[in-house]
Amino acid sequence: MSISQEGIHCNYLNEMDLVWDRPDTFTDTTLHYCPGCGHSVINRLIMESVQELNIEEKTIGVAPVGCSVFAYHYMFIDMQEAAHGRASAVATGIKRILPDRIVFSYQGDGDLAAIGTAETIHTVNRGENILMLFINNGIYGMTGGQMSPTTLKGSITSTSPDGRDYNQHGYPLDITKIIAQMPGSAYVTRQSVDSANAVRKTKKAMMKSLKYQMDGGRGVCFIEIVSNCPSGWKMTPTESNEWLRNEIFNHYELGDIKQLPKLKTNEI
Numbered sequence: 142m143s144i145s146q147e148g149i150h151c152n153y154l155n156e157m158d159l160v161w162d163r164p165d166t167f168t169d170t171t172l173h174y175c176p177g178c179g180h181s182v183i184n185r186l187i188m189e190s191v192q193e194l195n196i197e198e199k200t201i202g203v204a205p206v207g208c209s210v211f212a213y214h215y216m217f218i219d220m221q222e223a224a225h226g227r228a229s230a231v232a233t234g235i236k237r238i239l240p241d242r243i244v245f246s247y248q249g250d251g252d253l254a255a256i257g258t259a260e261t262i263h264t265v266n267r268g269e270n271i272l273m274l275f276i277n278n279g280i281y282g283m284t285g286g287q288m289s290p291t292t293l294k295g296s297i298t299s300t301s302p303d304g305r306d307y308n309q310h311g312y313p314l315d316i317t318k319i320i321a322q323m324p325g326s327a328y329v330t331r332q333s334v335d336s337a338n339a340v341r342k343t344k345k346a347m348m349k350s351l352k353y354q355m356d357g358g359r360g361v362c363f364i365e366i367v368s369n370c371p372s373g374w375k376m377t378p379t380e381s382n383e384w385l386r387n388e389i390f391n392h393y394e395l396g397d398i399k400q401l402p403k404l405k406t407n408e409i
Contacts, residue, residue, distance in 0.1 A: 164192040166217045173211055177378020179368030180208055182334040183276060183343070184215050187245070190347045191218060196355065200243045203232045205257070207249040208282045226257025229264035232271045243354050245272040250291040251281040254316040258290075261316065268325030268360045272350045275317065275363065278370040279389065286373040290314035293392055298373070313392065317365040321399040327360030328353065329399035333367045333390070335382045342395075349401055356404055367393050 163169065166188040174180045191200050197218055204212040206225035213220035223231040228246035236244040253261050253275050264273070280298055281287040288298040288305055291313050295304040321329040328350060332343040343366060350362035367389060369381035376384060 164188050166192045166197050168215050168217050170214050172215065174208065175370075175372040177369065177371045177381065178208075178282075179278070179334045179366070180276065182340060183274070183366055183368070184212065186334070186340065186344045186347055187247070187274070188216055188218075190344060190351055191243075194348070194351055194355065196243050196351065199241065200245070201232075201235055201239070203228045203235065203244070203246045205246075205248060205252050206283075207252045209247045209249060209252075209276070210283070212247055226252050226255070227260055228252065229257065229269075229271070229273055230260045232273075233264055233267070233269045236269060236271050240270075243272075243351060244270075245274055245351075247274045248276070249282065250275070250277045250279065251284070251287070251289045254290045254314050258316070261320070262323075265320050265323050265325045265361045265363070268327075270354055270359060270361075272347075272354060272362045272364070274347075275365045276368050277317075277365055277393065278368045278373070279313075280370050280373040282370045282373050286370075290316070291393075293389065315393070317363065317393075318398060320361070320363050325360055326363055326399060327358055328362040328397075328401040329365075330363075330397045331365040331367060331393060331395050333385065333395055335369070335385050339395075346397075353401055353404070358402075358404055360402075362401070365393075367395070 167185055172181045201219045203221045203223050205223040205228040228248050232244050232246045277291050279292045281289055285299050287300040292305050297304050317331055320326050330346045332346055333339045334343055346364050369385055371378050371381040374381050
C-alpha cells in the first residue's frame, strides 16, 4: 500500500461509526464455549450492561457448575463460584451480607431447573433482591448432553436416545412461568440471542433488571434466555438457530411474562 493509499485508508476508518467495542468489563480471554453457542453473546451483554451502568465496582456474579463454570475468566468483576444448583442460595447470602451490592446468578437449565429447583423456588419465594439469569438450551451441555427438565418431546439426548417420551420422562418444566406466578418475583421475561433484534431485547431486559435492583426494588428479576447448544444437539450453529425458531420458540414463547413494577418514592 502506498503512502497516499494509507492516508485514504486511515481517513476512511476515522470516518466510520464504531458499532461495537469490547467493554472493559469483558476480559480479553479466549472463550471456552463451543462455536455458535449463545453463552458468549450473553456473557458480553452482561458486561456491557454493567459497564454502561457504571456499576463494575458494586457488581457480584455467581456461577455454578455447568457451561458457566469459567465465567470468572471473562467477567472483570467480583465473581463467586457455587456448587451445582446452589447459585441462587449463594447469591442470597452475598446480597444479605452486602445489601448495597448488585448481585446476579448465571445458571443453566440442568442447574437451575433440576438439581437447583429447590433453591430456585425458595429464593423467589423469599423475594430476594437479585437478578437470576437462566440460560435454557434444553440439555446438560457440559456434562455429556443428558436430557434436562426443559428438554422437549422427541428430543434425542444421551439419556433419551429414542427421544423424550412424556409417559416415561414427564413433561418439560416451564420453570419461568411457575416463577412468574410467585409474589416474590418482580420481573419475569423470556428472551433469546438468536438474532440482532433478539440480542437488543435481551440487553434491554438486563438493563431494566439491574436498574431496578440499583434503585432499591424488591423481589427477584428473572430472565430466561432460550439459547442453542450446537454440540449437544449435534447440529451446526445455523441449524441450531433454525431449530430454536421453528421448534423451541413454539413451546417457550418469547416476551415479558410478568411486568416490572413501578417503584414507589419511599422504595428508592
